Amino acid sequence: MRADIANLKYVFEPKSIAIVGASDNPEKLGNVILKNLVDGGYEGGIYPVNPKYPELLGKKCYADLKSISGKVDLAIFAIPAPLVPDVAEECGKKGVKAIVVLSAGFGESGNVELEEKLKSVVLKYGIALIGPNCLGVMNPESRVDSIFFPFYKFGRPGVGDISIITQSGAVGSCIADLAAYYKVGFAKFVSYGNGATINEVDLLEYLGADAKTKQIMLYLEGTKDGKGLLSALKKVNPKKPIIVLKAGKGIVAGAAAMSHTGNLAGNYTAYQAAFRQSKAIEVDSVVELFYVANMFSQVRPTGNRVGIITDGGGLGVLTADAVEKEGLDVAKMSDIGRQRLREMLPARIPIANPLDVIADSGVDIYEKAINAMIEDENVDSIVVIILFQAPAVDSRIVDVLVRASDKKKKPILVVGVGGEYTRQNRKTLDSYGIPTYGSPETAIRALKKFTEYSLFLKDKK
């Protein structure tokens, strides 16, 4: 293994961090990062580096790296680009294992030479480099955090099992902020920017082997190593689902394509082919990353057949439409299942799928219906539509759903379309690991992707 890749662990779990370009000006990155590390509760050594200050935020400030007497595992660079290669050299001499270079002004703005210089320094010393031109890393468990956005503007996700690899810092920050808002926890977050030495392929491999990571979200604009990407996706995706958002999909074919094929198959066609070949889960938007990720709290379905329970006929029909549109099947309940339901449910409720339990039905009728669907061998996954607006439905429905989900027999997801009260209840359900959706269409799209992935794993066994 390349020495710098072997040092990646110091990016995520350093025992000490130097902030090069630390500052007392709250508008400077070097101030925000230092403050975030101190306030965020990072427990390792924190070494601000800047010759201008004797101390910063109560920490002794050093003139340069070599003045630091202790070991430095990770250095975060918040200094102008032209200074970066020399300071990287100092890091090498000091024995720093990893650096995060936030500074922009390298290859992305035409300064290819400067980036090459930085590359040669880090490769010479075997330093793991994240960046340049990035947001860097966040590890909620070790409290490492190089994100230069203040806490009050940008929520920090808690500890969880999803890791994020993002080429764009801006998109990455939106993903992380949304995750904090949705209360989705992270294992590791890395925004790798230009990926001068360590790129998405290396990070996929690394997080593929990371015990704390169970799922990976990948935001990608382009790769320099398509073959490597395909092989990393193929290797990691069966162990840990990779949900990928690819930007830049316009079919811009080769400028001088001679053939029909050349004109039909643009560059995105190749990405799409690689995602399909590896069965990575491709989504079309930032929020859809979460729609799909949330499904993974549920057990995997073993087939395409969807059971639908609703207390509003129209939403049941909309959901059945979505099921058909996405290429899933509206389950035909078994005879025993139908009989069971007939015996349990009041005569005014017709037994069918979608099963309309009618708006004046209480929570206990939902529970009976859900249990019957769980028992029915012709149903693979269960969509529960709840009109939280209806008088007979109250928040006891949360208990019913948690009990059903806890049986871990079939995936259960909830659709609740509505305003404040509905959203409150959805939030509660989400926090118990029951995925909820604001529309039948988004729910079924996520279920489709979850089902496809689950069946791929099933076939692989």
Next chain:
Amino acid sequence: MARKPICAIPEFCVLENYKIAVLPYGLAATPDEAAKLASKIGYPVALKLISPDVTHKTDVGGVKIGIKDETRLRHAYEDILEGAREYRVHGILVQKMARKGVELIIGGKKDSQFGHMIVLGLGGVYVEVFKDVSARICPITKEDAQEMVMELRSHPLLTGVRGMKPVNLDKLYSLLLTVSKMMVKEDMKELDLNPVIFDELGFDIVDVRFVR
């Protein structure tokens, strides 16, 4: 010792090296040669202009199809030459008429990041309109080939719909696998087998173009 015949159309010969059968053909320099070839291949045949100056043969009347006998063949031959007066003519291709069936395009491309990829699409005029294609990075497996077929929106045309028999899918899968191998081995930049006409028995490859 049997000598390998000299290759009339180099693109066809590359395919033949991979045991990909092309519709029987021959290159004629005179009407008499064309007539001889046609009776050997068997009517009906098609005649096609081979000229380095003409990419779109139909635009200059360079393609005559469904020729049933020698009289018609000789007329067609003259017509093609008439239309090609201003161009260099390397010969006239005499080719067996393709079977009737589902027109597909099977192609390839070398992507700057992922390398060689293979593309399957519904062929003919539809390919431009519906852009119904599926693709994989080479090399592919049989499973990839199966998925490429199922990913086409128009896959029922191949797998059978409304009493139409399915095309010979096994031959389609193995053709895709061979083309994938050929793309890589020949390091092709772009490839078109277009159209490839499939029915329940097999397929005919009508035309081949590639760029190395």
